[in-house]
Amino acid sequence: MIIVMRHDATKEQVSAVVSQVEAHGCRTHLSDGDERTVIGVIGTNPFALRDLFIEAPGVAEVVPITKPFKLSNREFRARDTRITVGAHEVGAARPWIVAGPCSVDGEELYLETCRNVRAAGAHALRGGVFKPRTSPYSFQGLRGDGISILREAKRETGLPLVCEVLEPADIGTLADIVDVLQIGARNMQNFPLLSEVGRLRKPVLLKRGMSATIEEWLLSAEYILSQGNYDVILCERGIRTFETYTRNTLDLNAVPLIKELSHLPVIVDPSHGTGRRSLVTPMALAGIAAGADGLIVEVHAQPEVALSDGAQSLTPQAFAHLVEQVDAVAAALHRTVGVR
Ligand code: PEP
Ligand code: MN
Numbered sequence: 001m002i003i004v005m006r007h008d009a010t011k012e013q014v015s016a017v018v019s020q021v022e023a024h025g026c027r028t029h030l031s032d033g034d035e036r037t038v039i040g041v042i043g044t045n046p047f048a049l050r051d052l053f054i055e056a057p058g059v060a061e062v063v064p065i066t067k068p069f070k071l072s073n074r075e076f077r078a079r080d081t082r083i084t085v086g087a088h089e090v091g092a093a094r095p096w097i098v099a100g101p102c103s104v105d106g107e108e109l110y111l112e113t114c115r116n117v118r119a120a121g122a123h124a125l126r127g128g129v130f131k132p133r134t135s136p137y138s139f140q141g142l143r144g145d146g147i148s149i150l151r152e153a154k155r156e157t158g159l160p161l162v163c164e165v166l167e168p169a170d171i172g173t174l175a176d177i178v179d180v181l182q183i184g185a186r187n188m189q190n191f192p193l194l195s196e197v198g199r200l201r202k203p204v205l206l207k208r209g210m211s212a213t214i215e216e217w218l219l220s221a222e223y224i225l226s227q228g229n230y231d232v233i234l235c236e237r238g239i240r241t242f243e244t245y246t247r248n249t250l251d252l253n254a255v256p257l258i259k260e261l262s263h264l265p266v267i268v269d270p271s272h273g274t275g276r277r278s279l280v281t282p283m284a285l286a287g288i289a290a291g292a293d294g295l296i297v298e299v300h301a302q303p304e305v306a307l308s309d310g311a312q313s314l315t316p317q318a319f320a321h322l323v324e325q326v327d328a329v330a331a332a333l334h335r336t337v338g339v340r
Contacts, residue, residue, distance in 0.1 A: 001041050001046045001047045001049075001050065001062060001063060001064045001065060002038050002039065002040055002041065002062070002063050002065060002075065002076055003017055003021070003038070003039040003041060003053055003059055003061075003062050004036060004038050004059070004060045004061045004062075004063065005017070005036055005037040005038070005039065005058050005059060005060060006036065006058055006059065006060040007035050007036045007060075008058075009036070009037065009057075009058030009059075009060075010058060013056075013057050013058030013059075014030075014037050014039070014058065016056070016057070016058075017039060017053060017056055017058065017059065018030070018039060020052065020053070020056070021039065021041050021046075021049070021053075024043075024049055024052075025043060026041050026042060026043030026046050026049070027041075027042045027043065027226075028040065028041060028042075029042065029071055029076075029225075029226075029228075031076055031077045033077075033078070033079065036060065038076060038077070040070060040071055040076050042070060042071070042226060047064045050062045050064075063075070067215075067261070068215065068219060068222075069215065069218035069219050069221070069222045069261075069262070070222065071222060071225040071226060071230070072218050072221045072222055072225055072232070072261075072262045072263070072264055073218075073261065073262060073263075074260070074261060074262055074263050076263070077263040078263070079263060080263055080265070081230065081231075081263045081264050081265060082265070083203050083231045083233060083265060085123070085124060085160050085179055085180055085203055086123065086124060086159060086160035086179060087123070088123045088124070090203075090233055090265050090267075090293055090294060091233075091264075091265035091293050093330075093334075093335045093336070094330065094335060094336060095288055095292070095293065095294045095295065095326055095330050095335065096123050096124070096265075096267065096293060096294030096295075097121065097122050097123050097124075097294060097295050097297070097323060097326065098122065098123065098124040098125070098126050098162050098267075098294065098295065098296040098297070099117040099120075099122040099124075099125070099126060099296070099297045099298075099299045099319055100113055100114060100117055100122075100125045100126040100127045100298070100299060101113055101126070101127050101298060101299065101300045101306060101313065102127075102128060102131075102271075102298050102300075102306065102308040102309035102312075102313065103127060103128040103129070103131050103139065103141055103142075103146075103306075103307060103308045103309075104127040104128065104129050104141070104142055104146040104149050104150060105139065105142070105306060105307035105308070106307075107149050107152070109300070109301050109302060109305070110127060110149050110153060111149070111152065111153055111156060112301040113299055113300055113301040113316065114127075114153040114156065114157050114159070115156065115157065116299070116301065116316035116319070116320075117299050117316065117319060118157045118159055119320075120316065120319050120320035120323050121320075121323040121327075122159065122319075122323070123159070123160075123294075124159055124160045124161065124162050124179065124180070125150075125153055125154070125157065125159050125160070125161050125162065126161075126162045126163070126182075126296055126298070127146070127149075127150060127153070127161070127163065128141055128146075128163060128164045128182075128308075129141045129142055129143055129146030129147055129149075129150065129163060129174075130143060130164060130165065130166040130167075130170060131164075131308060132164070132166055132184050132186045132187070133308070138308070139307040139308055144173075147173065147174070147177060150163060150177055150178070151177050154177065160179035160180065161177065161178045161179050161180070162178070162179065162180040162182055162205055162296065163178040163180075163181070163182060164181075164182040164183070164184050165181045165182065165183065165193070165197070166184070166187065167193065168192060168193055168196045171196055171197065171200070175200060175202055178202075179202070179203070180202070180203045180204065180205050180233070181197055181200070181202060181203070181204050181205070182204075182205040182207065182235075183197065183204060183205070183206050183207060183220075184207050185207045185208060185209050185210050185237055185272070186209070186210075188206065188207060188208060188209035188212055188216075188217065188220050189209060189212070189216070189220060191223055194206075194220055194223035194224050195223055195224075195227055197224055197229065198223060198224040198225070198226065198227025198228065198229045199227050199228070199229070200229055201228075201229060201231075202229070202231070203231040203232070203233060204224055204229065204231065204232050204233070205233045205235055205267075205296070206220060206221055206224065206232055206233070206234055206235065207235045207237050207269070208234070208235065208236055208237055208239070208251075208254070210237075210238070210239055210240045210248065211239065211240050212239075214254055214257060214258065214261070217234065218258075218261065218262060221234060221262075221264060232264050233264070233265045233266070233267060233293070233294075234258060234262075234264050234265065234266040234267070235266070235267050235268070235269055235296060236250065236251060236252070236254045236255060236258075236266060236267075236268050236269065236273070236287075236292075237250075237268075237269035237272040237273055238250045238251065238269070238272055238273035238274070238275075239251050246274050246275055246276060246279065247272065247273075247274060247275020247276070247312070248272060248273055248274070248275065249273075250268070250270060250273030250274060250283050250286075250287075252268070252283075252286055252287060252290045254266070255268065255287060255290040255291050255292050256290055256291050259291055265293040265294070266292060266293055267287075267292055267293050267294035267295055267296060268283070268284065268287030268288075268290075268292040268294075268295055268296075269295070269296045269297075270283035270284040270287060270295065270297065271296070271297055271298035271309065271312045271313070271314075272298075272309075272312070274312065275311065275312050276311065276312060277303070277311060277312055277313065277314060277318070280297065280298075280312065280314055280318075280322070281314075281318065281321070281322045281325065284297060284322055284325075284326060285322075285325055285326065285329050288326055288329045288330060288333075288335075289329055289333070295326070297314060297319060297322065298312055298313040298314065299313060299314045299315070299316060299318075299319040300313040300314075300315070301315075301316060303315060
């Protein structure tokens, strides 16, 4: 449930309510709005405590949140969450564009790709060093060697890094260098991993599981938020359907639906969402038109030699064209603020 404080409630009144809630064995999460403070109360049956608080000094109302996801719910926080990554505010009007190869598969090509996507206007770099591959015989990522290449790419371009973490043991090493930790589709319900990144104070990009419902996805976000890390960016990356011409079916319904249900930013991955290079730009534009806060796009300087996902990787030239078109769609929707 949420306890909505009166707009003139004092700090002492807020603290008194928080202490009383916690004394009853529930956890609290504060949302400080411009107008009023909302206290999220998490516990097994918090609404049983309603009568204790309804008359408490400074309290305006006590409202149950009927959906199972609580802290990610728009009822908890009406305003869109904005997350600072490098120079960009994810969740503000301007689309956030992350680009780079699926995996860091060699120093020269990776750095060349990064220079190119930066020149084209990307705001952050991607590149996996621990790869979750369906087959154990496929390229698994460069691991430690990949991390030094990521460090070099960040130094050369000045751009923040988004990189997938596969298991809790790697969080520390990656968190030292990476700006956003990605939880991949296959790990969306790896609850120990979610709780562990929830204990960090670093943004998390949470991809939707390939067969996950939107509610399951938001509940996975809840695992992170409930540990105190509120900087979660959701990513729609396509779901499994009967269709075989595409790798996945990009569920763009999810974008405006998430905006209704949640205050968290949501971006679109048209690369894994389609699996086909020719479909990436049209679906990227559709994602932005549907209201996505950004895109994560696979780009490779030489897609034909990429060690993973070459077939869905754009060339740097095609990516530059995508960025121009995204800018045009964003401008048409009045989503540009100043110059890029
Ligand atoms: C990736 O981003 O390279 C990736 C493995 O994506 P997903 O988890 O969405 O399959
Ligand atoms: Mn990939």
